[in-house]
Amino acid sequence: MTGWLLAAVALAVGFWSYGWQGGVLALSVIVFWLLLQFSRAMRAMRRASESPVGRLRNAVMFQSRLKRGMTMLQIVGQTRSLGQRRPELGDDVWTWTDDGGVGVTLHFERGQLARWTLDRPADGPAEAPVDAPPAPAAPPPAA
Incomplete structure (x- = not known):
């Protein structure tokens, strides 16, 4: 909604300031902006299709x-x-x-x-709590 409001304001200011040439310039900028948005959407969809x-x-x-x-x-x-x-x-x-x-x-x-x-899946592997101390190591074999 905001984008369309800005486009209308740009068109009005262009016509008011520079006449029909300003209106054509504002319309050209609006069309360029729409083409950029379309190109961005197509690029995202092309990546997603893969x-x-x-x-x-x-x-x-x-x-x-x-x-x-x-x-x-x-x-x-x-x-x-x-x-x-x-x-x-x-x-x-x-x-x-x-x-x-x-x-x-x-x-x-x-x-x-x-x-x-x-x-998260309910049947996943049981994990130790993060703050649990490590399990004690087995004593070395007697020599």
């Missing part, structure tokens, strides 16, 4: 870079993959999973990232 749907390298690292308000184009650019749609969870919900089975579920509202969850 990867399996809903897969990414590392879900934990990916979720650490997420921010509220990101667009789907930004997400696809980071994952280099199209997400797997999850209509049973909501209207605009998508999931990406890594090779270890860890997944990230993203919830979009009005085209922007609203919230996300990191889903």
Whole structure:
């Protein structure tokens, strides 16, 4: 919405300041901006088409870079993959999973990232707590 408002203001200022030549210049700048946006979207989609749907390298690292308000184009650019749609969870919900089975579920509202969850597999290997002391070493054999 803001982009269209800025385009209208640029067109009005161009016409008001320089007449029809200013309007043509403003229109040329607007068309150039739209072509740049289209090119950016096509580049992201081309990269995403080379990867399996809903897969990414590392879900934990990916979720650490997420921010509220990101667009789907930004997400696809980071994952280099199209997400797997999850209509049973909501209207605009998508999931990406890594090779270890860890997944990230993203919830979009009005085209922007609203919230996300990191889903770890329940049947994964049991891990020791981070603050646990190391296990004692076996005593050396007697000589």
